[in-house]
Amino acid sequence: MGDPNANGSTDAPCETTGLTQKQKDAILTSWNLVRQPDAKTFKQHGVDFFLKFFAENPSYQDLFSKLKGMSAEELKDSPKLKAHATIVMYNISTIVDNLNDPETLVELLKKVGHDHQPRHVTPAHFETLATVFLEFIGEKLGSHLDAFAKESWSSAFKVINAVVKQSIEARVQESA
Template sequence: MGGVFSYLLSWVAPGPVYDATPDPITGLSERDCHAILDTWALVSDRKSIKQNGVEFFIALFKAHPYLLAFFPAFKGLSDEEMRRSPGLRAHATSVMYGIKSYVGTVDDAETLAGLVTKTATSHVPRGVTVKDVENLAVVFLDFMKDALGSQWTPEAASAWKQLFAVHCVLYKKVQSELKPPELINGK
């Protein structure tokens, strides 16, 4: 009986209505946060997060082969060899869990900023620039679009773009604090 009642009620009462007002710091609205959370849930379950991370990195290396310079152990490997590489699986899983931590804090600007700062502080000294992160973001959005198909909506795409825009602004701030300007502009 409860199932019938829920079905009938869904015709009368629409789904949740989220506030579209953007956060003054992140630019993400409540609607954006839910779009990010909902789409992330589709690619990040415990069984698929590792494989999705590996496939994302393979796509990243295909789109931007120069990034393999940061990963000498993977240079020259075929896609199949990368899929079997414990090192790539470990790093890809770590990155996916890093993204998961961003997703979990999309409605908490201070914590999100702290997480991005922590990531930037560990990556900038390795030579990873904001441009590299921007390239990663484009590939990630394409990866999500391919992985989700019709479940990837314009609203989700816009929300994820904003999340990465915030990430890049914060990353650039750390980059400018840790590296001389000539090194930043030289890459």
């Protein structure tokens, strides 16, 4: 198997993502803490994330036709929110698990943008999601998320959002 960084150094950034191996390792280590201790807790983290996301951005809830108009209390127990939150959490896991396979990672991210554009989700929505996610993971992990890991996540989201943005814009052009 080849070196995950095209230039052969674990401290040098990957040509595709700009992330170093140390950054990728910090992301994986912190995400593995989110995945623990079991699937039920992991899924609940997804619900908790969306509750925070919608509390901070109430208008974004309207982008979800099946969740539109639900109160925070209704959302907590909504099987529809739990299902979507579970999908998102596993998608994040797939992204994290493919940080060392940049070609696959890019294709996964293109699919995210492609799938969200018809639902009127914009690059700005993804940027807001990244901000809330960084706050959320910091709250969940506390001192287990050090400054380097947090900055690594921030760097990863810059790449994630750039690819998603390109994909959304490409889909808009296809539709024109």
